């Protein structure tokens with residue numbers, strides 16, 4: 652399933668444990684950022700930012716901890732990377748359900764990432780619709796693209812829910828039918844709260860999408876996503892000019908036999 656000569660494209664990498672999964676994910680993010688850094692340097696654009704959107708939930712927490720520790724801490728170009736939220740639950744930032752709280756605990760409070768390089772959903776605003784509108788404004792300022800176009804993140808780290816959702820885009824949800832919005836509000840998931848999320852077209856406009864799946868409860872969803880079940884939002888991330896990589900631990904990949912060019916690491 653590899654596309655355009657990229658050995659990673661569209662492939663499923665199976666890691667022997669949750670810890671190995673987190674290490675592989677940190678290595679993949681580092682690899683993408685380093686490659687982008689080199690491309691920008693070759694193009695004389697050393698000052699340009701590298702744009703990375705990060706998911707919440709529990710699976711990526713260990714990845715973020717590893718990325719904020721050595722050897723990545725000293726090597727990662729923190730001053731050149733802008734971090735964004737893929738989605739947020741509409742709860743205060745100190746709430747245990749807050750994705751921003753998880754990001755702060757596992758990455759932003761540990762790594763030398765300047766606060767000015769973190770673009771987050773402000774859940775202190777009047778409501779999720781306002782939150783979505785203001786977050787989209789911030790993204791449009793960061794990505795000045797023509798009207799009707801979508802921002803091209805250099806990397807987006809996504810999770811997969813048991814129901815095949817990703818970001819806060821849920822099966823059958825109106826948010827999956829978004830038109831040219833970059834950010835919308837949505838309802839669903841666990842915890843069942845209102846959310847603000849990047850839309851499908853934005854996720855599909857990325858240069859690199861990395862999916863993480865851990866645990867047996869994700870096995871059916873991962874199999875169905877790799878089979879291209881279009882009822883599942885996670886299956887509908889198909890970058891026209893980008894690449895998708897799936898990283899899963901053994902239990903999550905237990906039903907994915909022969910799917911996605913499976914490679915055991």
Ligand code: 6PG
Pocket residue numbers: 706707708709710711737738739740750809810811812816817818819840841
């Ligand atoms: C969220 C996430 C969501 C997550 C999946 C998987 O806010 O909940 O962004 O899309 O990635 O639900 O969650 P876990 O990693 O906790 O299984």
